[in-house]
Amino acid sequence: xxxxxxxxxxxxxxxxxxxxxxxxxxxxxxxxxxxxxxxxxxxxxxxxxxxxxxxxxxxxxxxxxxxxxxxxxxxxxxxxxxxxxxxxxxxxxxxxxxxxxxxxxxxxxxxxxxxxxxxxxxxxxxxxxxxxxxxxxxxxxxxxxxxxxxxxxxxxxxxxxxxxxxxxxxxxxxxxxxxxxxxxxxxxxxxxxxxxxxxxxxxxxxxxxxxxxxxxxxxxxxxxxxxxxxxxxxxxxxxxxxxxxxxxxxxxxxxxxxxxxxxxxxxxxxxxxxxxxxxxxxxxxxxxxxxxxxxxxxxxxxxxxxxxxxxxxxxxxxxxxxxxxxxxxxxxxxxxxxxxxxxxxxxxxxxxxxxxxxxxxxxxxx
Amino acid sequence: xxxxxxxxxxxxxxxxxxxxxxxxxxxxxxxxxxxxxxxxxxxxxxxxxxxxxxxxxxxxxxxxxxxxxxxxxxxxxxxxxxxxxxxxxxxxxxxxxxxxxxxxxxxxxxxxxxxxxxxxxxxxxxxxxxxxxxxxxxxxxxxxxxxxxxxxxxxxxxxxxxxxxxxxxxxxxxxxxxxxxxxxxxxxxxxxxxxxxxxxxxxxxxxxxxxxxxxxxxxxxxxxxxxxxxxxxxxxxxxxxxxxxxxxxxxxxxxxxxxxxxxxxxxxxxxxxxxxxxxxxxxxxxxxxxxxx
Numbered sequence: 001x002x003x004x005x006x007x008x009x010x011x012x013x014x015x016x017x018x019x020x021x022x023x024x025x026x027x028x029x030x031x032x033x034x035x036x037x038x039x040x041x042x043x044x045x046x047x048x049x050x051x052x053x054x055x056x057x058x059x060x061x062x063x064x065x066x067x068x069x070x071x072x073x074x075x076x077x078x079x080x081x082x083x084x085x086x087x088x089x090x091x092x093x094x095x096x097x098x099x100x101x102x103x104x105x106x107x108x109x110x111x112x113x114x115x116x117x118x119x120x121x122x123x124x125x126x127x128x129x130x131x132x133x134x135x136x137x138x139x140x141x142x143x144x145x146x147x148x149x150x151x152x153x154x155x156x157x158x159x160x161x162x163x164x165x166x167x168x169x170x171x172x173x174x175x176x177x178x179x180x181x182x183x184x185x186x187x188x189x190x191x192x193x194x195x196x197x198x199x200x201x202x203x204x205x206x207x208x209x210x211x212x213x214x215x216x217x218x219x220x221x222x223x224x225x226x227x228x229x230x231x232x233x234x235x236x237x238x239x240x241x242x243x244x245x246x247x248x249x250x251x252x253x254x255x256x257x258x259x260x261x262x263x264x265x266x267x268x269x270x271x272x273x274x275x276x277x278x279x280x281x282x283x284x285x286x287x288x289x290x291x292x293x294x295x296x297x298x299x300x301x302x303x304x305x306x307x308x309x310x311x312x313x314x315x316x317x318x319x320x321x322x323x324x325x326x327x328x329x330x331x332x333x334x335x336x337x338x339x340x341x342x343x344x345x346x347x348x349x350x351x352x353x354x355x356x357x358x359x360x361x362x363x364x365x366x
Numbered sequence: 367x368x369x370x371x372x373x374x375x376x377x378x379x380x381x382x383x384x385x386x387x388x389x390x391x392x393x394x395x396x397x398x399x400x401x402x403x404x405x406x407x408x409x410x411x412x413x414x415x416x417x418x419x420x421x422x423x424x425x426x427x428x429x430x431x432x433x434x435x436x437x438x439x440x441x442x443x444x445x446x447x448x449x450x451x452x453x454x455x456x457x458x459x460x461x462x463x464x465x466x467x468x469x470x471x472x473x474x475x476x477x478x479x480x481x482x483x484x485x486x487x488x489x490x491x492x493x494x495x496x497x498x499x500x501x502x503x504x505x506x507x508x509x510x511x512x513x514x515x516x517x518x519x520x521x522x523x524x525x526x527x528x529x530x531x532x533x534x535x536x537x538x539x540x541x542x543x544x545x546x547x548x549x550x551x552x553x554x555x556x557x558x559x560x561x562x563x564x565x566x567x568x569x570x571x572x573x574x575x576x577x578x579x580x581x582x583x584x585x586x587x588x589x590x591x592x593x594x595x596x597x598x599x600x601x602x603x604x605x606x607x608x609x610x611x612x613x614x615x616x617x618x619x620x621x622x623x624x625x626x627x628x629x630x631x632x633x634x635x636x637x638x639x640x641x642x643x644x645x646x647x648x649x650x651x652x653x654x655x656x657x658x659x
Contacts, residue, residue: 104564
């Protein structure tokens with residue numbers, strides 16, 4: 001699949017502040033790519049560089065094989081859905097949606113047909129004559145989407161478009177956006193600080209931090225194989241453990257982590273030649289059982305250790321446990337509340353933990 | 367949850383305590399606006415005797431005189447001058463207001479202060495300052511002579527141009543301030559959205575910025591046009607009374623001709639004109655307010 005958006009070694013400075021630091025990123029045609037990061041990480045600046053509201057200090061921006069670095073926003077084949085929606089308050093819904101077509105001098109009857117079609121696409125048929133202030137937040141969001149899509153952009157940019165919606169509406173809009181993207185085949189570049197949004201919708205996620213892309217990959221890759229401490233911590237939860245190399249053989253390494261717990265990792269996972277490294281462990285990958293004989297510890301669960309439950313937080317579908325191992329290492333784990341008749345955990349209980357060697361991931365400390 | 371207590375409210379009839387708070391203002395308005403206006407209206411139907419005293423009898427003679435082509439022409443000329451002043455104020459004031467409104471926040475207050483600085487000096491003194499600039503041996507001519515000694519000095523003072531310069535100078539801040547208010551409220555994302563949808567700078571200006579700052583333009587027009595129609599000091603000082611406007615005529619009727627009933631009739635017509643302008647502006651303003659809300 002061909003490249004639609006190509007950022008080549010892009011840097012953007014505002015005075016002495018570097019918002020985007022030497023970022024290169026290729027986004028494929030028809031891809032749903034999410035820029036995920038905390039506020040101030042540079043993700044919105046990256047979007048603005050693609051839209052043309054900002055010009056890079058260094059590097060170049062290519063869209064559809066064309067260098068658009070110095071093209072103003074109104075000459076770029078991209079459209080944006082703004083965080084605040086930015087609907088024109090003096091225009092009706094139909095005039096808002098038709099604004100881009102009017103700017104392109106599209107024939108009136110064709111424009112009207114396309115506006116109707118776009119409003120139908122976002123399920124807003126019949127609201128043509130309303131003014132933005134007469135709409136609900138969710139409806140405004142849909143108008144903003146229709147207004148951008150009606151121009152048939154090569155790339156649709158979305159700047160935290162769901163952040164102003166309530167949780168329930170947000171989830172249904174996530175699915176709807178994904179459906180629209182598949183249906184239209186347009187490249188979507190989506191900016192968010194919400195990891196759940198990113199995991200739900202994206203083909204690929206770029207984790208942005210400090211003006212750089214820390215990791216680029218599918219939701220699965222990012223979640224199961226975080227590359228850096230930041231990626232492990234920002235997406236989902238993780239136990240981050242400093243590990244010291246103890247033993248090494250042809251297949252495995254044995255390490256001691258913060259607090260003294262000893263764990264086994266595949267040799268391939270361990271950085272060659274290192275004596276210390278940072279390990280990320282997802283809390284739900286630790287299997288917890290009251291008896292050692294449990295089937296939870298299938299072959300491969302080479303790491304089996306005892307721990308005492310320090311705290312138990314009941315969360316409905318899951319139980320969050322804070323464990324302290326015999327050696328003194330503290331771990332957060334999540335267990336599914338599969339059956340009310342199964343193991344019930346209480347603070348103070350002594351439990352056995354099993355952990356597959358492949359579920360330990362070495363991450364970069366920086 | 368217990369049901370919320372029902373608080374009887376009727377936004378249209380304020381409580382008696384609210385009236386108590388409003389009393390000073392109501393008294394002020396009655397005393398200095400309603401009563402004088404009533405007196406003016408009554409006088410406009412009266413006659414005067416040879417020494418200028420008002421005789422309380424009913425006549426429409428004063429209004430018939432207002433309809434005289436001489437005064438009609440002066441009315442039209444006043445509207446023309448005020449209209450021209452308003453247009454120049456919009457053209458000159460809009461860019462200034464826009465720049466201040468879009469400037470960095472910490473700069474806005476300082477720039478606004480610059481707009482207000484002239485108000486620190488008496489209006490008459492500032493008008494005399496203009497006279498020293500515009501008169502034949504004044505600063506402007508001196509400057510032109512410095513640049514090209516052969517140029518003939520031009521007569522600017524006591525011409526219609528001088529009157530318009532004086533009017534624009536006096537009323538420009540009243541145009542800048544309300545437009546600034548609208549520009550400052552304008553959401554920058556709307557401008558970016560318009561750019562994003564393919565609008566070049568000119569289209570953004572005509573399709574988004576102008577419509578959304580229309581309430582400011584309407585308010586500024588009202589604040590400039592209405593007082594400019596009735597202005598008499600500037601026309602006296604800078605126009606040399608050669609181009610009398612309606613303000614001068616009314617002033618003359620009261621102070622020189624001592625024909626109070628006729629002056630009152632002119633004033634009443636004049637006031638009707640204001641009310642009409644205000645009503646039109648209100649309609650325009652209300653229309654755009656509705657869409658901005």
